[in-house]
Amino acid sequence: xxxxxxxxxxxTAHRSFAFPLTIAFIAWYLLYVLLSNYAGGFMDTKLFGNxxxxxxxxxxxxxxxxLIAWWYSRHAAxxxxxxxxxxxxxxxxxx
Amino acid sequence: xSTLSVHPAQSVQSTVLAANEASEHRPLIISLFAVxxxxxxxxxxxxxxxxxxxxxxxAGGRQFTGFQNGLAVxxxxxxxxSFLGIAGAIALFGYDGFLYSIxxxxxxxxxxxxxxxxxxxSGRYTMGDVLAYRMRQRPVRTAAGTSTIVVSIFYLLAQMAxxxxxxxxxxxxxxxxxxxxxxxxxxxxxxxxxTIGGMKGTTWVQMVKAVLLIAxxxxxxxxxxxxxxFNLSDLLGTAASNSGKGSAFLEPGLKYGxxxxxxxxxxxxxxxxxxxxAGLPHILIRFYTVPTAQVARKSVxxxxxxxxxFYLMTIVLGFGAAALLKPGEIIASNxxxxxxxxxxxxxxxxxxxxxxxAILLAVISAVAFATxxxxxxxxxxxxxxxxxHDIYANVIRRGxxxxxxxxxxxxxxxVAIGVVSIALGALARDLNVAGLVALAFAVAAxxxxxxxxxxxxxxxxxxxxxxxxxxxxxTSSVGLVLFSPVVSGKAxxxxxxxxxxxxxxxxxxxxxxxxxFLLGWLGTLLSKEEPDxxxxxxxxxxxxxxxxxx
Numbered sequence: 277x278x279x280x281x282x283x284x285x286x287x288t289a290h291r292s293f294a295f296p297l298t299i300a301f302i303a304w305y306l307l308y309v310l311l312s313n314y315a316g317g318f319m320d321t322k323l324f325g326n327x328x329x330x331x332x333x334x335x336x337x338x339x340x341x342x343l344i345a346w347w348y349s350r351h352a353a354x355x356x357x358x359x360x361x362x363x364x365x366x367x368x369x370x371x
Numbered sequence: 372x373s374t375l376s377v378h379p380a381q382s383v384q385s386t387v388l389a390a391n392e393a394s395e396h397r398p399l400i401i402s403l404f405a406v407x408x409x410x411x412x413x414x415x416x417x418x419x420x421x422x423x424x425x426x427x428x429x430a431g432g433r434q435f436t437g438f439q440n441g442l443a444v445x446x447x448x449x450x451x452x453s454f455l456g457i458a459g460a461i462a463l464f465g466y467d468g469f470l471y472s473i474x475x476x477x478x479x480x481x482x483x484x485x486x487x488x489x490x491x492x493s494g495r496y497t498m499g500d501v502l503a504y505r506m507r508q509r510p511v512r513t514a515a516g517t518s519t520i521v522v523s524i525f526y527l528l529a530q531m532a533x534x535x536x537x538x539x540x541x542x543x544x545x546x547x548x549x550x551x552x553x554x555x556x557x558x559x560x561x562x563x564x565x566t567i568g569g570m571k572g573t574t575w576v577q578m579v580k581a582v583l584l585i586a587x588x589x590x591x592x593x594x595x596x597x598x599x600x601f602n603l604s605d606l607l608g609t610a611a612s613n614s615g616k617g618s619a620f621l622e623p624g625l626k627y628g629x630x631x632x633x634x635x636x637x638x639x640x641x642x643x644x645x646x647x648x649a650g651l652p653h654i655l656i657r658f659y660t661v662p663t664a665q666v667a668r669k670s671v672x673x674x675x676x677x678x679x680x681f682y683l684m685t686i687v688l689g690f691g692a693a694a695l696l697k698p699g700e701i702i703a704s705n706x707x708x709x710x711x712x713x714x715x716x717x718x719x720x721x722x723x724x725x726x727x728x729a730i731l732l733a734v735i736s737a738v739a740f741a742t743x744x745x746x747x748x749x750x751x752x753x754x755x756x757x758x759x760h761d762i763y764a765n766v767i768r769r770g771x772x773x774x775x776x777x778x779x780x781x782x783x784x785x786v787a788i789g790v791v792s793i794a795l796g797a798l799a800r801d802l803n804v805a806g807l808v809a810l811a812f813a814v815a816a817x818x819x820x821x822x823x824x825x826x827x828x829x830x831x832x833x834x835x836x837x838x839x840x841x842x843x844x845x846t847s848s849v850g851l852v853l854f855s856p857v858v859s860g861k862a863x864x865x866x867x868x869x870x871x872x873x874x875x876x877x878x879x880x881x882x883x884x885x886x887x888f889l890l891g892w893l894g895t896l897l898s899k900e901e902p903d904x905x906x907x908x909x910x911x912x913x914x915x916x917x918x919x920x921x
Contacts, residue, residue: 338683
């Protein structure tokens with residue numbers, strides 16, 4: 277089964293989505309950490325009142341986390357679950 | 372709301388009174404706490420009656436819904452570190468404390484995208500199950516069991532430190548004997564929860580606690596925002612000026628920007644936080660309590676929502692504490708800032724000499740106690756499960772133990788771990804609780820995450836690779852902590868009077884996490900044995916489709 281084209285598609289559908297996205301959000305998070313460390317002037321810029329770039333950047337990390345979770349779940353429900361279900365029922369039916 | 376107006380002078384005075392006032396309201400605090408304890412004990416006994424098989428004890432019967440488990444995951448995750456430690460770190464260091472909230476949350480994406488679902492499909496009761504699937508059972512399970520217990524004990528230490536701190540503030544108990552008594556009480560309760568209730572009881576306790584914690588945080592957040600007319604900018608401005616550090620308080624760098632070493636420490640902490648979550652054993656075993664991988668995914672999504680909302684509130688709690696209290700009082704009460712949130716709730720309720728303040732302080736403290744108790748139970752369950760299932764049943768008894776014997780071993784392990792954590796509880800009082808938890812994250816990210824990812828996704832990974840990675844990550848992270856300023860050499864260290872700290876960073880993650888990954892790769896490359904291709908094929912199909920999952 278692991279060698280089959282059908283399973284290959286499922287694996288590709290998972291990996292080609294989860295791996296690049298993981299690298300992307302870790303890079304985005306590290307960017308935040310590095311900017312906090314080495315780009316004081318930029319992060320300290322006040323946008324309005326006492327709200328500065330650093331705070332907005334931090335809150336943006338919250339926002340992207342929520343969005344990525346939602347995006348992955350939608351991808352999993354539409355692209356992964358049906359394929360996985362089909363393979364599983366075939367294998368367990370055959371066994 | 373005129374009683375809420377705070378003048379700095381009055382504020383100093385009122386918090387100096389806090390301990391005395393708190394002890395005057397001791398009956399209230401104790402009765403609130405007693406209500407929680409009695410309620411959770413009833414739940415535990417009820418759950419214990421339904422705990423018959425090993426699957427009930429380890430995995431709560433696998434019948435929880437996504438929302439229930441999401442709540443329980445949040446309960447397990449939002450420890451005393453989140454509540455007391457982050458609020459304290461923000462109250463003392465302003466913006467730099469905020470990194471904890473962000474790292475602790477973003478980390479969930481690693482769990483969601485890469486770990487939760489395949490783990491649910493391929494394992495049974497412990498993290499070791501996944502690794503042992505295609506490796507040589509005994510060495511890999513020994514390694515997984517060891518690192519599970521080490522990570523959990525680091526984490527337990529943090530919770531116990533939090534318990535000691537709270538007690539001295541709330542009950543006015545300052546004698547060492549009194550504190551040890553309370554730590555022992557926490558230990559005994561957690562032994563009862565876990566031995567009787569197993570995973571089912573512990574999961575329900577987590578859910579109750581998560582609801583209480585969110586409700587408590589919401590209440591204080593609302594009151595603080597109300598005082599500042601829901602003007603966040605105003606709140607931040609007051610915090611900045613009141614802290615005596617001006618706008619630097621709202622900018623990165625107050626704690627970590629002082630030198631190039633501390634900047635590296637910031638990166639190290641950041642990396643440990645984001646990679647640690649998906650390697651925490653007590654979080655990983657939560658995914659076994661649901662029937663399928665899809666439900667595991669749902670529970671992570673709920674957890675991300677709940678935990679995210681909670682961490683947003685820590686911003687208000689932390690900066691609120693900084694705005695309402697003088698930094699001197701926070702430090703006077705606890706050097707590491709761990710009491711900032713309870714003190715802020717006392718202040719926002721009207722100060723030390725008001726009934727409102729005392730009631731809020733009592734409520735928040737009871738919530739924090741509940742938090743510690745529940746997390747401690749979750750950690751103990753994770754380590755005793757791993758001891759019984761990985762080490763006792765599969766290594767010592769070579770898979771010949773009956774279910775009954777295995778569960779009995781888990782119960783005895785619970786008692787042993789309870790006793791150990793009570794003994795360690797007294798050691799770490801003045802360390803910031805969030806900082807201690809960050810160390811547990813670093814150990815988890817160095818020893819557990821590399822092997823989990825390699826096992827699930829790398830065809831060529833071998834037993835030797837797994838062992839090098841686990842033991843290498845474990846010894847390097849724990850070893851570097853041992854020789855770091857956390858343990859010796861500074862006034863805030865565990866042993867301030869001696870200095871053997873040659874490693875400059877407080878968090879070892881920057882070195883030990885890449886090392887864990889590197890050793891897993893190198894160990895595999897240099898191993899003489901062929902990876903078991905058939906087993907990997909089986910694991911891959913099972914982890915992605917759930918075919919044959921327990």
